[in-house]
Amino acid sequence: MALPSYATPVQRTYYYAYLFFCAVVFFFLIAPLFAIIPISFSVSPFMVFTEGMLSWPPDPEAWSLRWYKNMIGDCSADVVSSTVPCSTKWMKGTVNSFYIGSIATVIATALGTLAALGLSRPHMPYKGLIMAILISPMIVPLIITAAGMFFFYARINLVYTFTGVILAHVALATPFVVITVTATLVGFDMNMVKAAQSLGAKPIRTFFKVIMPLILPGIISGALFAFITSFDEVVIVMFMASIDQLTIPKQMWAGIRQEISPVILCMATCLVLLSIFLLTTVELLRRRSEKLRGIKAR
Amino acid sequence: MPIGDMLFRSVDDSQINSVFPNTFNEYKKWDKEKDELPPEEVYKALFEELAYGEKIQIGRALTRMNYSKSGWKSLIKTTSREIKKAVKKDELPNNYKDFLITANEKWADPTFWYAMGQMVNDTTPIYYWNALDRTYDQDQNVIMQDENRRIYIKTWIKTLKISVYVTIFCLILGFPVAHLLANLPLRYSNLLMIFVLLPFWTSLLVRTTAWIVMLQQNGVINGILVWLGILNDDGRLQLVYNETGTLIAMTQILLPFMILPLYSVMRVIPKSHMRAAQNLGAKPAAAFWRVYLPQTIPGMSAGGLLVFVLAIGYFITPELVGGKDGKLIGHWIAYHLKTTLNWGLCAALGAILLGVMLIFYWLYNKIVGIDNIKLG
Numbered sequence: 001m002a003l004p005s006y007a008t009p010v011q012r013t014y015y016y017a018y019l020f021f022c023a024v025v026f027f028f029l030i031a032p033l034f035a036i037i038p039i040s041f042s043v044s045p046f047m048v049f050t051e052g053m054l055s056w057p058p059d060p061e062a063w064s065l066r067w068y069k070n071m072i073g074d075c076s077a078d079v080v081s082s083t084v085p086c087s088t089k090w091m092k093g094t095v096n097s098f099y100i101g102s103i104a105t106v107i108a109t110a111l112g113t114l115a116a117l118g119l120s121r122p123h124m125p126y127k128g129l130i131m132a133i134l135i136s137p138m139i140v141p142l143i144i145t146a147a148g149m150f151f152f153y154a155r156i157n158l159v160y161t162f163t164g165v166i167l168a169h170v171a172l173a174t175p176f177v178v179i180t181v182t183a184t185l186v187g188f189d190m191n192m193v194k195a196a197q198s199l200g201a202k203p204i205r206t207f208f209k210v211i212m213p214l215i216l217p218g219i220i221s222g223a224l225f226a227f228i229t230s231f232d233e234v235v236i237v238m239f240m241a242s243i244d245q246l247t248i249p250k251q252m253w254a255g256i257r258q259e260i261s262p263v264i265l266c267m268a269t270c271l272v273l274l275s276i277f278l279l280t281t282v283e284l285l286r287r288r289s290e291k292l293r294g295i296k297a298r
Numbered sequence: 299m300p301i302g303d304m305l306f307r308s309v310d311d312s313q314i315n316s317v318f319p320n321t322f323n324e325y326k327k328w329d330k331e332k333d334e335l336p337p338e339e340v341y342k343a344l345f346e347e348l349a350y351g352e353k354i355q356i357g358r359a360l361t362r363m364n365y366s367k368s369g370w371k372s373l374i375k376t377t378s379r380e381i382k383k384a385v386k387k388d389e390l391p392n393n394y395k396d397f398l399i400t401a402n403e404k405w406a407d408p409t410f411w412y413a414m415g416q417m418v419n420d421t422t423p424i425y426y427w428n429a430l431d432r433t434y435d436q437d438q439n440v441i442m443q444d445e446n447r448r449i450y451i452k453t454w455i456k457t458l459k460i461s462v463y464v465t466i467f468c469l470i471l472g473f474p475v476a477h478l479l480a481n482l483p484l485r486y487s488n489l490l491m492i493f494v495l496l497p498f499w500t501s502l503l504v505r506t507t508a509w510i511v512m513l514q515q516n517g518v519i520n521g522i523l524v525w526l527g528i529l530n531d532d533g534r535l536q537l538v539y540n541e542t543g544t545l546i547a548m549t550q551i552l553l554p555f556m557i558l559p560l561y562s563v564m565r566v567i568p569k570s571h572m573r574a575a576q577n578l579g580a581k582p583a584a585a586f587w588r589v590y591l592p593q594t595i596p597g598m599s600a601g602g603l604l605v606f607v608l609a610i611g612y613f614i615t616p617e618l619v620g621g622k623d624g625k626l627i628g629h630w631i632a633y634h635l636k637t638t639l640n641w642g643l644c645a646a647l648g649a650i651l652l653g654v655m656l657i658f659y660w661l662y663n664k665i666v667g668i669d670n671i672k673l674g
Contacts, residue, residue: 032508141611
């Protein structure tokens with residue numbers, strides 16, 4: 001991609017302008033995420049860089065862990081400020097988020113894997129139509145899905161229950177599993193299924209002993225996608241969850257709308273770290289799966 | 299299923315029919331040409347249904363009636379109070395029409411009776427007309443709402459406008475980046491890919507919060523501009539809680555959806571094409587324009603459609619960053635769902651949005667194929 005040595009000065013200028021532009025866009029993409037991390041360690045109850053934080057040498061007075069303590073529900077005097085009440089809501093939200101997220105992930109992964117297996121059979125009728133319907137929750141705006149589900153669940157009394165929220169999240173998360181597992185099934189050698197069956201394995205045994213180990217990377221990354229979908233989801237939770245089903249996103253939403261406090265940034269920092277972790281895992285899994293299937297790494 | 303239910307709700311008008319079945323039956327027999335006011339039977343049926351109907355159901359029906367003409371609620375309430383008194387004293391009136399008109403003289407006002415005409419059927423398109431700022435006049439013609447009650451058309455236009463802008467900005471910002479990623483050696487491009495994928499994986503709310511922190515009056519961007527001396531301290535820009543904020547934040551949030559499809563298309567374009575074009579005498583700009591760009595059109599259309607479609611339905615970011623004038627149509631759907639409980643209108647707005655979406659979805663499927671969506 002480097003410039004050839006015969007490039008004219010004009011070409012050089014263009015080239016460096018282009019590189020600079022790309023750098024700016026990368027900065028635009030990533031800077032907001034990293035701007036919040038230092039602010040979450042600030043003493044000030046406002047979401048800004050204080051003078052103490054910017055001074056050199058660093059002023060230890062300007063930095064603190066008080067908002068993190070507030071987040072985990074520590075209510076000692078140095079933690080609470082007049083504008084930021086102490087509450088246990090963040091911890092309750094975390095518990096609920098993990099609870100809803102993990103159950104939704106398990107169901108969505110099971111359903112999504114089965115659907116992907118069925119869809120990747122060569123003689124599946126109405127393949128395109130089924131795929132389009134399965135993927136639709138990903139494309140249809142969340143607000144419409146949420147409104148539709150709210151009306152529907154209101155009829156069958158599932159609004160404001162854990163079951164309702166979990167089922168709604170399953171519907172949202174399944175397409176992600178379908179897509180990732182379908183991608184791993186490309187290049188899966190169906191002869192292996194036949195071989196297993198001719199050696200006397202029942203279909204269930206074939207699935208667990210032959211198919212699953214091979215497509216496991218796809219299943220796991222699908223499950224991670226499903227988890228993050230449910231974990232991040234706020235629109236459905238806003239409509240369908242009562243105070244009992246408070247989740248992290250819902251609490252963040254309430255936090256941004258009512259009391260703008262640095263505690264939100266602490267939670268945001270934790271979520272950024274979580275997403276870095278998930279991203280790394282998915283990336284490693286993808287490479288492994290490509291190796292397993294004998295596709296050259298890109 | 300839920301979507302189907304929503305579509306049904308958007309035209310459903312049966313609740314009110316279950317409350318006033320006889321009134322509406324009699325109403326349908328009323329010949330509007332002949333008499334100015336409906337006949338005695340209509341008044342009688344209304345009297346009986348108000349006297350013996352279930353209170354909760356009537357309450358719900360009232361809410362519905364108020365959508366078509368304000369004033370129904372108070373009218374029915376005062377009337378049913380009078381009716382209850384009469385029933386208690388066991389004094390059934392001889393002439394129901396006179397009784398109701400004495401209870402509230404609005405029953406002699408034909409406009410209310412005309413408004414009732416909108417409700418007598420089990421299904422109604424009124425919510426759809428409302429969603430487009432239109433309503434019925436007395437003769438059931440569709441007319442525009444009053445000037446100061448027209449909000450939806452403005453919001454629809456704003457939603458489309460912002461979506462188009464976001465798509466264009468994403469394309470301008472995303473194209474060079476995707477090009478760079480596709481042409482760098484793998485080692486570097488995988489590394490740089492993290493910059494694209496990390497925002498993609500991070501919670502939407504986190505990114506929205508981050509933008510509020512960046513853009514607010516004492517925020518990072520204003521701070522830097524003041525520090526650099528570009529702005530003075532009183533002239534800080536109002537970047538957030540308006541359309542500008544919505545645009546900036548949505549562009550950053552949706553940018554990965556543009557870069558990823560573009561990247562996957564650009565990666566398979568052989569580099570030799572550009573060299574061949576230049577060998578044949580094309581200037582670099584011409585070679586890019588006539589050889590490279592046409593080959594990236596599938597990626598541009600895929601990314602563009604994806605961003606556009608996601609942008610029209612966006613709710614969280616405009617709601618938090620948009621302030622008063624940056625709100626999009628999603629805001630009204632949520633508002634009618636949660637605050638006014640006008641579910642019919644909410645469902646109609648949703649259905650229209652869904653219709654717009656489906657058109658683009660279909661286009662997307664035609665151009666790219668739905669099973670070509672890739673994640674990361």
